[in-house]
Amino acid sequence: MNSFDIIKNQLEPQLKSINITISEKQYSQIYKYYNMLVEWNKIMNLTAITDEIEFANKHIYDSVLIYQRFNLNEVESVIDIGTGAGLPGIPLKIIFPHLAMSLLDSLNKRINFLDEVCEELELDKIELIHGRAEDFGKKEEYREDYDLCVSRAVSQLNILSEYCLPFVKVGGNFIAYKSVDTDQEIENSKNAIQILGGEIEEITEIELIADKVTRRFVNIKKISMTPNKYPRKAGKPQKEPLI
Numbered sequence: 220m221n222s223f224d225i226i227k228n229q230l231e232p233q234l235k236s237i238n239i240t241i242s243e244k245q246y247s248q249i250y251k252y253y254n255m256l257v258e259w260n261k262i263m264n265l266t267a268i269t270d271e272i273e274f275a276n277k278h279i280y281d282s283v284l285i286y287q288r289f290n291l292n293e294v295e296s297v298i299d300i301g302t303g304a305g306l307p308g309i310p311l312k313i314i315f316p317h318l319a320m321s322l323l324d325s326l327n328k329r330i331n332f333l334d335e336v337c338e339e340l341e342l343d344k345i346e347l348i349h350g351r352a353e354d355f356g357k358k359e360e361y362r363e364d365y366d367l368c369v370s371r372a373v374s375q376l377n378i379l380s381e382y383c384l385p386f387v388k389v390g391g392n393f394i395a396y397k398s399v400d401t402d403q404e405i406e407n408s409k410n411a412i413q414i415l416g417g418e419i420e421e422i423t424e425i426e427l428i429a430d431k432v433t434r435r436f437v438n439i440k441k442i443s444m445t446p447n448k449y450p451r452k453a454g455k456p457q458k459e460p461l462i
Contacts, residue, residue: 222271223250229275233428234314237287241314248313248340249279255339256304259332265304276430282307283314285369285394285436288423291315294366298323300352300383301372305333307396308369312342321365323348323355353450356385363388363444371396374457376408376437381449381456384415387441393417397435399424405437411461416443 220228227246234241257269268277285291291311295318299308302322312320322345324330330349337345348355355361368383368391376395383393397404405422412419420440426433450456 222253223247225271226250226253226275226279229272230279233276233280234283236428237284239283239286239314245313245316248342249310251339252305252309252313252336255332255336259335263328263332265329265332276427278306279310281396281427281434282310282371284425284427284434285396286315287425288421288436289367289392289394289438291318291367295319296365297321297367297369298361298365298386300368300370300379300386301325301374302333303329303371305336306371309333309336309340309342311369312345313340316342317344319344319346321346321348321361323350323352325349325351351453352382352386353453353456356382356450361386363441366391368393369396370394375460376401376404377411377462378456378460380408380412380415380417380439381451381461384412384417384439384441385445385450387417389416389441389444391441392420393439393441395437395439397437399433399435401435401437407462412439414446414461415449416441416445418442 253274297318298321302308302324308322327349330347333347365386368386387393417439421438423436424433
């Protein structure tokens with residue numbers, strides 16, 4: 220069985236389990252993304268996952284699992300902060316092509332990779348941003364401009380919220396992809412989230428069936444404008460996290 224069929228056969232029943240059906244063109248885009256990820260990974264560190272089945276489970280399915288609890292058809296604009304190899308932003312864009320997607324990462328080599336991905340997959344309504352969230356969260360054209368912000372970045376939630384919430388319009392959402400062992404992290408972030416204009420709306424746990432791993436989604440509603448002083452200058456949220 221070739222790589223295309225392996226990925227499709229693994230992914231198709233999982234997507235159907237969360238009421239997603241996609242076209243052959245979209246499976247082809249996913250397959251092209253996989254090939255590019257594997258090839259570029261030979262020259263730069265993009266991912267530890269290069270096996271077709273793991274790619275389908277841990278990169279594609281995991282990225283779109285939020286659809287089980289959050290209707291992406293009702294969202295127009297999304298920004299993925301700390302996107303890395305394009306996760307979860309690229310899978311979300313492939314499977315929900317109507318989304319106006321922005322991918323932000325501080326490493327230019329990753330942005331160059333994503334530029335090639337977007338061209339090869341013929342993705343439109345997608346913007347690549349090279350820079351730090353602390354800088355772009357201050358810019359008028361990005362600040363409080365998005366319906367949804369997503370991030371699979373590994374920062375603590377109080378730090379991640381300072382990176383992400385300034386991008387979200389009032390009434391929008393920031394969804395952080397977390398593991399299940401984050402109870403204390405979430406509790407410790409509540410004051411920071413409130414300072415930044417957010418409120419935890421829902422915490423959802425969904426099992427990745429094939430891997431028996433549970434993904435936790437922390438859905439934060441933007442209920443008021445983020446004070447102008449946030450995000451603080453580059454490096455400050457990491458060095459002096461809000462508590």
